[in-house]
Amino acid sequence: MDIKLDLLRSYYKGGHASLLFRINKWGFTALLACFLLTGGGAIYCCHQKAIELDSQIAAKRQNINKVLSVKKNLAMKQKDLIKTCSLRLEASSCHKNNHSEVLRFLINSIPDSVVLDQIQFKREEMLLSGEGEGREIFIWGEELYKNLYLQDINYPHFSKNGERSNFKLRLLFVKLEE
Numbered sequence: 001m002d003i004k005l006d007l008l009r010s011y012y013k014g015g016h017a018s019l020l021f022r023i024n025k026w027g028f029t030a031l032l033a034c035f036l037l038t039g040g041g042a043i044y045c046c047h048q049k050a051i052e053l054d055s056q057i058a059a060k061r062q063n064i065n066k067v068l069s070v071k072k073n074l075a076m077k078q079k080d081l082i083k084t085c086s087l088r089l090e091a092s093s094c095h096k097n098n099h100s101e102v103l104r105f106l107i108n109s110i111p112d113s114v115v116l117d118q119i120q121f122k123r124e125e126m127l128l129s130g131e132g133e134g135r136e137i138f139i140w141g142e143e144l145y146k147n148l149y150l151q152d153i154n155y156p157h158f159s160k161n162g163e164r165s166n167f168k169l170r171l172l173f174v175k176l177e178e
Helices: 002-009 019-092 100-108 134-147
Strands: 115-121 125-133 150-154 164-173
Touching: 019 100, 100 134, 125 134, 134 150, 134 164
Parallel strands: none
Antiparallel strands: 115 125, 125 164, 150 164
């Protein structure tokens, strides 16, 4: 025990560094090298993850921008279509029993969340089909009932109020006396 302590405590013995000095010197160097390697590896991994995350975010932003531009283009086309329909309806409203006034009101009152796919006319009924939120369709139907000469509106059945779903609205007009 005394000999080991002596070897560890003495700095130089016979021109050679002691065992403690060698352990301290190489231990510190090994610890520093281990720290640098693991730290460098961790930094490299984090950097790679950050690059991957940035590329994923950029791809999602591109997709969002594409969807927004498509939505904007569709909205512009829908506005142009509404203007075209309104102009054609004004030109075609010659006689009293024409549905042009009904169509004009219908086109101008469509909510933003409702998309009409088809409008079918018969003499005393109109069938509207499209897609929209259930609550908006009910509100729109009540507005149509108040402002048009309607006898009845047949509402579709919706599973949930907040979801978008397909609908077919059947509007029954009051018979006009000629």
